[in-house]
Amino acid sequence: MYYTTLIASLLFTSLSLASPIVQRAKPTGGPASAKITIYTAYTCTSSTTVPPTDGSAGASNTVTIAEATCAIISIPFGSAITAALTATPKTGAPGCFIQIHTQSGCGLTLNNEYHGFPFDGTVVGSKVGCVTPPVIGYGAVEITCG
Numbered sequence: 001m002y003y004t005t006l007i008a009s010l011l012f013t014s015l016s017l018a019s020p021i022v023q024r025a026k027p028t029g030g031p032a033s034a035k036i037t038i039y040t041a042y043t044c045t046s047s048t049t050v051p052p053t054d055g056s057a058g059a060s061n062t063v064t065i066a067e068a069t070c071a072i073i074s075i076p077f078g079s080a081i082t083a084a085l086t087a088t089p090k091t092g093a094p095g096c097f098i099q100i101h102t103q104s105g106c107g108l109t110l111n112n113e114y115h116g117f118p119f120d121g122t123v124v125g126s127k128v129g130c131v132t133p134p135v136i137g138y139g140a141v142e143i144t145c146g
Contacts (some may be wrong), residue, residue: 030090031067032122032145034083036098038062038073042080047129051080067096067143070106075138083128085119089145095119096145098128104139116144 039051041058051057057080064086065071075081083098097116105112115134119126122145 027090027092029088030093030145031087032085032089032093032096032143033064033066033087034085034096034098034119034143035062035064036071036081036083036141038075039080039082040076041078043078044080044130044132047131049130051082051130063141065141065143067145070101070140070142072104072140075100075133075141077133077135077137079133079137081117081128081131081133081141083117083119085122085124085126088124089122093122093145096122096126096143098131099142099144100133100138101140101142102136102138106140106142 038061039057040061042051044051053060061073063071063073066087067089081098081100085096089096096119098119099106099114099116102113103109103111108114117128117131119128
């Protein structure tokens with residue numbers, strides 16, 4: 001009985017002196033941001049095609065937005081979008097997307113259809129190649145990471 005109490009006491013003491021469990025580090029950095037360019041009269045032939053900048057792709061509208069910020073911008077049917085990350089997301093984010101919304105707002109409603117296009121990485125300079133939004137015009141864009 002004495003040895004059992006002694007062993008239990010030693011075990012408790014050694015466990016209480018052991019270093020605490022290392023907590024997982026909290027994410028740092030972020031929010032991500034991206035420069036998005038919309039070409040109003042260009043249809044992408046592939047994701048690696050770069051729209052011409054000589055005016056033949058229509059007017060180009062550029063917006064730089066931070067993650068989880070909604071930008072109200074017209075994305076006409078038959079347009080093209082390109083984007084590049086200008087700031088990285090929080091550490092541990094597996095990926096980022098451009099999300100475009102059919103209405104002039106980024107809220108999720110039954111009438112606000114949205115589509116997403118992935119960046120090819122999470123470092124500054126990662127790109128969304130040339131994408132053409134499907135079927136209709138859109139009215140808002142946002143960056144989401146996670």
